[in-house]
Amino acid sequence: MQIRNSSDWRDALPFELPVAAADAVPGDPTRCAGCGPESEPWPREALWVVKHRHPTNPAGFVRFYCADHKPTPKLAPAPAAAPERARRTRAASSAAPRKVAAPTIPERPAVFCPDCFVQVPATGVCGMCGTQVF
Incomplete structure (x- = not known):
């Protein structure tokens, strides 16, 4: 048996990218994850929502942040480094001696x-x- 997640507004959020909470999901005031549970609730217009990756749940988890605690977006690595690395590995593999495949014995x-x-x-x-x- 495989347990599946239900579909809701969190599925539309990108991972690790802050989105205005009022645009993502309007609603009642809520607390900032960085301020703590004893803090006063913030209006949705003053909060940011971020969907984080989770090691065992592919859907991730969502947290609300005020402007002071909003995490910086994590950017993907520059694509210029990848072709250079690929060129080096191709050059190294062409210089190395190639192994000859073992002869195959036909099946009876x-x-x-x-x-x-x-x-x-x-x-x-x-x-x-x-x-x-x-």
């Missing part, structure tokens, strides 16, 4: 007993009736 064709119609092992003797098959 399947032999069937003419009386029992079962496959005969490599010994040539049928396991059902004992007939010698060549």
Whole structure:
């Protein structure tokens, strides 16, 4: 049995990117995750919502933040570094000696007993009736 998450407004949020809470989900005032549970609730217009990645839940989890505690968005690495690295690995792999693949041994064709119609092992003797098959 596989447990699935229900679909709601959190699915539309991008991971690790702050979004205005009033735009994402309007509603009642709520507390900032950075201020703590004893703080006063903030109006949704003053909060940011961030969907974080979770190690065991692919849907992630959502937290509300005030402007003071809003995390900075995590940007993807620059794409210019990837082609250079690929060029280096290609050059290194072309300079290295190539291994020759081991020769493949063809499989023995399947032999069937003419009386029992079962496959005969490599010994040539049928396991059902004992007939010698060549």
